[in-house]
Every structure is written in structure tokens, then in C-alpha cells.
Amino acid sequence: MKEIRFANKLIRILVKDRLHYPGRLFVDTVSLIARCGILLILYWYVFKLNGGLVNGVTYNIVAWSMFFYFAFSTLRLRDISRSIMRDVQSGNIEVFLNRPVSYLSFKAWWQIGSGIYSFLLVTILGSVGLFFIIGIPQTMTIGIFLPTLLLVFLGASILTLLVYALVGVLAFWIEDIDPVYWIVDKTVMILGGSYLPIALFPTFLYKIALYSPFGASQFITHTVNESWKSDWYVLILTQLLWIIVSGITLYLLYSKAKNKLSVNGG
Amino acid sequence: MLKEIKFALYSIKKNIQSSAELRTSFLMNVIGMAINNTAFIFLWVFFVKSVGIIGGWTAIDIIGLQGFTAISYGIVLSGANGLRKIPNYVVTGSFDRFMLSPKNLILRIATSSFGASAIGDITFGIICIFVYCFLIHVSLYQILIAVVLLFLASLVFLSMTILISSVSFLFTDASSVHEGMFEIFLTPALFHGGAFQGVMRFVFTFLIPSLLIGTIPLEALKDVSLIKIVLMIVMAFFLFFLSIFLFNRSVRRYESSNFMTFGN
Numbered sequence: 001m002k003e004i005r006f007a008n009k010l011i012r013i014l015v016k017d018r019l020h021y022p023g024r025l026f027v028d029t030v031s032l033i034a035r036c037g038i039l040l041i042l043y044w045y046v047f048k049l050n051g052g053l054v055n056g057v058t059y060n061i062v063a064w065s066m067f068f069y070f071a072f073s074t075l076r077l078r079d080i081s082r083s084i085m086r087d088v089q090s091g092n093i094e095v096f097l098n099r100p101v102s103y104l105s106f107k108a109w110w111q112i113g114s115g116i117y118s119f120l121l122v123t124i125l126g127s128v129g130l131f132f133i134i135g136i137p138q139t140m141t142i143g144i145f146l147p148t149l150l151l152v153f154l155g156a157s158i159l160t161l162l163v164y165a166l167v168g169v170l171a172f173w174i175e176d177i178d179p180v181y182w183i184v185d186k187t188v189m190i191l192g193g194s195y196l197p198i199a200l201f202p203t204f205l206y207k208i209a210l211y212s213p214f215g216a217s218q219f220i221t222h223t224v225n226e227s228w229k230s231d232w233y234v235l236i237l238t239q240l241l242w243i244i245v246s247g248i249t250l251y252l253l254y255s256k257a258k259n260k261l262s263v264n265g266g
Numbered sequence: 267m268l269k270e271i272k273f274a275l276y277s278i279k280k281n282i283q284s285s286a287e288l289r290t291s292f293l294m295n296v297i298g299m300a301i302n303n304t305a306f307i308f309l310w311v312f313f314v315k316s317v318g319i320i321g322g323w324t325a326i327d328i329i330g331l332q333g334f335t336a337i338s339y340g341i342v343l344s345g346a347n348g349l350r351k352i353p354n355y356v357v358t359g360s361f362d363r364f365m366l367s368p369k370n371l372i373l374r375i376a377t378s379s380f381g382a383s384a385i386g387d388i389t390f391g392i393i394c395i396f397v398y399c400f401l402i403h404v405s406l407y408q409i410l411i412a413v414v415l416l417f418l419a420s421l422v423f424l425s426m427t428i429l430i431s432s433v434s435f436l437f438t439d440a441s442s443v444h445e446g447m448f449e450i451f452l453t454p455a456l457f458h459g460g461a462f463q464g465v466m467r468f469v470f471t472f473l474i475p476s477l478l479i480g481t482i483p484l485e486a487l488k489d490v491s492l493i494k495i496v497l498m499i500v501m502a503f504f505l506f507f508l509s510i511f512l513f514n515r516s517v518r519r520y521e522s523s524n525f526m527t528f529g530n
Contacts, residue, residue: 023442030446034453042461046317054317176291178383179298186305195309195457200316 192218299386321460
């Protein structure tokens with residue numbers, strides 16, 4: 001209960017902060033236009049050249065799938081890695097560890113609070129825009145779509161935080177985690193269906209995306225696919241499995257990390 | 267001018283030496299960035315495999331595109347990494363020290379920081395260009411064109427970095443605007459060039475010249491197109507002089523915002 005009250009307070013403060021300083025919102029909006037917007041136009045051209053179908057997939061499935069990926073990225077959960085790294089490098093970690101709250105859960109709530117305002121605004125406006133411009137595919141009209149989307153979104157958020165927190169905790173050993181972060185981030189980008197939507201994946205890549213934590217952390221992009229109505233429970237269970245595995249690994253690694261920590265004062 | 271360039275080269279040398287002191291971190295950054303960049307090749311090669319050849323672009327061209335973009339990005343953001351820090355220099359008031367320096371302002375700022383990871387971009391880019399040249403069996407003439415085009419692409423990238431950094435003097439805290447503009451410029455440069463046709467190609471060649479750092483040089487090299495080479499030369503020098511002009515105009519709007527608060 002205490003934890004929920006604390007999270008609630010933290011998120012409220014951060015949302016208020018973002019309301020007053022809309023710089024982040026500007027960057028997120030521009031970033032979504034630069035990446036997703038241009039990609040959608042390019043794919044529109046590609047689909048037009050191919051007579052409206054590529055690999056038996058229609059344009060609006062591809063467009064919504066990519067939009068979900070980029071909208072989810074505006075939540076900026078992945079920034080937890082660098083946030084942990086900065087704390088370790090600056091020595092601020094000492095202050096955080098002495099507080100009567102769990103450091104990792106504090107960081108997780110902080111990330112959610114930092115990104116939720118941009119995420120909600122960009123997602124709602126983007127969805128409305130996309131709905132009016134290209135419409136929605138039939139797969140988004142089935143009854144299970146919305147409830148499973150929410151479920152898989154929740155799982156994706158938890159798994160993303162866990163995977164990137166694992167990268168962040170490596171800072172206790174190697175300090176500069178940027179190279180590891182880049183590799184993990186690009187793996188998530190490829191397997192998550194960013195520039196190349198899941199529906200257009202070759203079979204072997206699709207299997208890797210399905211059974212790796214990197215792909216599982218972006219399962220929201222699968223929700224618009226034709227296969228979702230038959231496979232959704234398998235994918236949600238896979239996501240749950242990776243949450244448990246990543247959670248245990250993070251717990252063990254973080255316990256070791258705390259013992260490893262040496263703060264250089266200053 | 268020669269003196270200024272000598273000074274800039276000396277600064278870059280010292281910056282490299284300083285970064286190389288932290289050997290493990292330096293090497294990890296270089297290798298990490300090179301691996302990171304291969305992701306784009308994977309993505310667009312799979313794209314070509316899925317949707318087929320678009321605008322005459324094959325999977326091999328993607329390797330060349332990434333090579334051109336990575337090299338121009340790497341050259342500018344390794345040696346002239348300070349340009350990307352201008353918004354931070356302005357907000358914190360540390361821009362004052364550059365204004366007071368007797369050296370050329372842009373050169374002094376540009377060489378004030380070094381991006382170790384950009385060396386990874388250069389390494390990756392060179393490998394890509396070699397692979398590309400080998401795969402398309404380039405002639406000696408094309409190799410010479412490639413060198414010229416790499417220089418021009420880097421000049422475009424440098425000009426755009428200066429141009430985008432100039433907005434730092436127009437806003438109280440321009441870091442968000444700066445970041446957003448850089449994103450808009452860089453992202454399309456990494457996309458499959460063949461898919462940019464018609465209006466999109468015009469916009470991203472002349473208004474936001476992202477295609478000038480990868481797509482257009484690659485097509486100029488592949489087709490040995492004189493028109494595209496001339497376009498590159500004209501645009502590169504036009505953007506360079508325009509960026510210097512606008513930067514110097516923008517600097518006039520700079521007001522010190524140092525944290526010492528003396529003099530009110």
C-alpha cells in the first residue's frame with residue numbers, strides 16, 4: 001500500500017513537472033514524426049508499388065504495428081539503464097541506497113512518471129490521426145483486441161523495465177554501459193518490429209522475436225496481426241515467463257551489485 | 267587560416283589522447299558502436315528481401331548507404347563533437363570561454379569535445395564502403411569519386427550540425443529543439459534511399475538535406491552520375507557557407523547566463 005502511495009505521488013509530481021516544461025513533449029513528438037511518420041509514408045509508397053499487398057499483409061496492419069512500437073518508445077522506459085549508470089558514475093547511488101525505499105522500484109516509477117505524459121498525449125493524438133487517415137484493420141475490431149492489448153502493454157512495460165534495468169545494473173561492474181545498451185537496444189529495435197514490421201519478418205527472425213525477451217518486450221506490435229486472435233495467450237504466457245526469468249536474474253544481480261559498490265566520495 | 271587549422275588538429279589530437287587514456291571504455295565504445303550500426307543493415311536487408319527491389323535499390327546498396335552515413339557522421343561527431351554541445355554550453359554559460367578565446371569561434375567550439383564512439387562509426391563505415399566497392403566491382407575512377415563524395419557528404423553533415431546548433435542562441439533552453447531538429451535531419455538518412463521518390467525526395471534533398479549524406483552520394487557513385495555529383499558539390503558548399511553565415515548571425519543574440527551571477 002505504501003509502495004503504491006509513493007508511486008502515485010512520484011508520478012503526479014513528474015507529470016506536473018512535464019506539464020510546466022514541455023520540451024520533452026516536443027522532442028517526443030518530433031521524434032515520432034521523424035521516425036514513424038516518415039516510415040509510414042515510405043511504406044505507403046512501397047505498398048502502392050506492390051499493389052497494396054506485401055507478403056499477404058495490408059498497409060494498415062503494418063502502419064498500426066509500427067505506430068504501436070514508436071508510441072510505446074515515447075514512454076522512455078529504456079532510459080532506466082542510463083539513469084542507473086549516471087547514479088553509479090556520479091556517486092549519487094549512495095544517497096539513493098540510504099533512502100528507505102527500494103532503489104530499483106524508485107527508478108522504475110520515476111521512468112514511468114517521466115514518460116507517461118508524452119506517451120499518453122502522443123499516443124492518443126497519433127491514434128486519432130492514424131484512424132482518420134488510414135482507418136483501422138479488421139484485426140483491431142475483434143472483441144479480444146482491447147483487453148489483450150492492455151494486458152500485453154502492461155507485460156511489455158514490466159519486461160522492458162526489467163531488461164533495461166539489468167543493463168543498467170551492469171554499471172556497478174563496468175561503469176560505462178553504453179556499448180551494452182546500444183546492442184540490447186538495437187536488438188529490441190530489430191525484434192520489436194520498428195523499421196521492419198513483425199508481419200514482414202522472415203520465418204527464422206519471427207521465431208527469434210517470439211521466443212526472446214527482446215522481442216517479447218515489444219509484443220504490443222503483434223496485436224494487430226492476423227495471428228493474434230489465435231496466438232495471444234501463447235504470447236502473453238511467453239511474456240510472463242520472461243518477466244519471471246528477468247525478474248529473478250535482476251534480483252540476483254542487484255544483490256551482488258550492492259556488495260560490489262564502492263563510492264569514491266568527493 | 268592555416269594556423270587555425272593547425273590548432274584544431276592539435277586539439278583533436280589531444281582529445282583523442284585523453285579519450286584513449288581510458289582504454290577499456292574507449293575500445294568498448296568503438297566496438298559497441300560498430301556492432302550497433304550493423305542493426306540498420308540487418309533491418310533494411312530484411313526489408314529488401316520482404317518487399318523486393320524499390321527504386322533500383324538492392325540489399326548491397328544498403329551496405330553502401332550505411333557506409334556513407336556512418337563515415338560522415340563519425341568524422342563530424344568525433345573531431346567536431348563540441349558542436350552538438352552548444353545548447354549545453356549556452357544554458358550553463360560556459361559558452362563565454364569560447365567567446366573570449368582568440369581562436370576561430372566555430373573551430374574552437376567544434377574541437378572542444380571528442381566523441382569516442384564516433385570512431386566506431388568511422389570504422390564501421392570504412393568496412394561497409396570497402397565491402398560495397400568490392401561487391402559492385404568499382405573502377406579506380408569510381409574509387410576517386412567515392413573519396414570526393416565522402417568529403418562532400420561530411421561537409422553537408424558538418425554544415426547541418428552547425429546550422430542546427432545555431433538555434434541554441436534563439437531560445438532560452440534550446441536543447442529540446444536542437445535534439446528534435448537533429449533527429450529529423452539524421453533519421454531519414456538511415457532509411458532505404460530507394461523508397462524516397464517524388465515529393466519526399468525533393469523535401470529530403472533540398473529542404474531537409476538528409477539524403478545528401480547517404481542516398482544521393484551512393485547513387486552518384488553507383489551510376490557515376492555527373493548531375494548528382496554536381497548537385498552534391500553545389501549543395502555541400504552552399505550549405506557550408508549558409509551555416510557559417512547563420513551561425514555568426516545567431517551568435518550575436520547570445521547573452522551570458524553564467525551561474526556566477528556577478529554583474530546582476
